[in-house]
Amino acid sequence: DTAVSQTPKYLVTQMGNDKSIKCEQNLGHDTMYWYKQDSKKFLKIMFSYNNKELIINETVPNRFSPKSPDKAHLNLHINSLELGDSAVYFCASSQANIHEQYFGPGTRLTVT
Amino acid sequence: AQSVSQHNHHVILSEAASLELGCNYSYGGTVNLFWYVQYPGQHLQLLLKYFSGDPLVKGIKGFEAEFIKSKFSFNLRKPSVQWSDTAEYFCALYSGGYQKVTFGTGTKLQVIP
Numbered sequence: 696d697t698a699v700s701q702t703p704k705y706l707v708t709q710m711g712n713d714k715s716i717k718c719e720q721n722l723g724h725d726t727m728y729w730y731k732q733d734s735k736k737f738l739k740i741m742f743s744y745n746n747k748e749l750i751i752n753e754t755v756p757n758r759f760s761p762k763s764p765d766k767a768h769l770n771l772h773i774n775s776l777e778l779g780d781s782a783v784y785f786c787a788s789s790q791a792n793i794h795e796q797y798f799g800p801g802t803r804l805t806v807t
Numbered sequence: 808a809q810s811v812s813q814h815n816h817h818v819i820l821s822e823a824a825s826l827e828l829g830c831n832y833s834y835g836g837t838v839n840l841f842w843y844v845q846y847p848g849q850h851l852q853l854l855l856k857y858f859s860g861d862p863l864v865k866g867i868k869g870f871e872a873e874f875i876k877s878k879f880s881f882n883l884r885k886p887s888v889q890w891s892d893t894a895e896y897f898c899a900l901y902s903g904g905y906q907k908v909t910f911g912t913g914t915k916l917q918v919i920p
Contacts, residue, residue, distance in 0.1 A: 736845070736895050736912075736913045736915070737912055737913070738851075738897065738910045738913070740907050740908070753907075785850060785851070793839075794839060794901040794908055795841065795853060795856055796841075796843075796851075796853070796899075798843075798851045798852070799850060800850050
């Protein structure tokens with residue numbers, strides 16, 4: 696059984712488009728995250744939700760909007776995509792009091 | 808603010824060589840420390856973690872790490888690496904509450920057969 700799943704795995708789109716990435720976890724965790732990993736493998740946290748509430752919102756352009764319909768899902772919507780948004784986006788989950796993170800397989804976003 | 812430093816950006820070893828990857832952190836209080844591994848084209852997976860107790864922690868695949876509080880370090884070690892250990896290794900720190908987990912910049916390990 697997949698613990699943290701993301702769709703799609705690959706996403707190729709043109710500048711200016713709007714796209715969404717979905718994430719689901721079946722581990723019963725109460726906290727979920729979005730990370731961006733650039734071409735140099737640097738991993739940067741973007742958002743964190745605990746029980747559907749936003750608790751971490753790093754300096755991210757407001758073109759990025761996360762949504763958590765329930766504590767098992769955390770989606771990421773990106774408006775007006777730019778070349779610099781090209782990266783691998785990882786979803787992760789954890790229990791808030793432990794913070795051992797379980798990562799999804801990643802979504803490789805390519806903006807042309 | 809908390810931070811994690813991994814000074815080795817790229818390490819190249821021959822099979823059977825011993826490995827030590829450095830991780831230093833900056834935070835004055837209690838910390839939880841982690842090492843994650845990312846194999847080529849895959850997601851991050853937990854190798855080992857330190858929360859409290861014995862400062863020498865053992866993880867999967869023969870890896871271990873030692874927490875030295877006085878040095879603010881949590882170095883990763885393996886006595887004999889294999890080609891399959893080729894991957895990116897990330898050290899991470901969590902300081903409690905609703906603080907984020909802070910990741911280091913990663914160390915790319917390349918093991919030559």
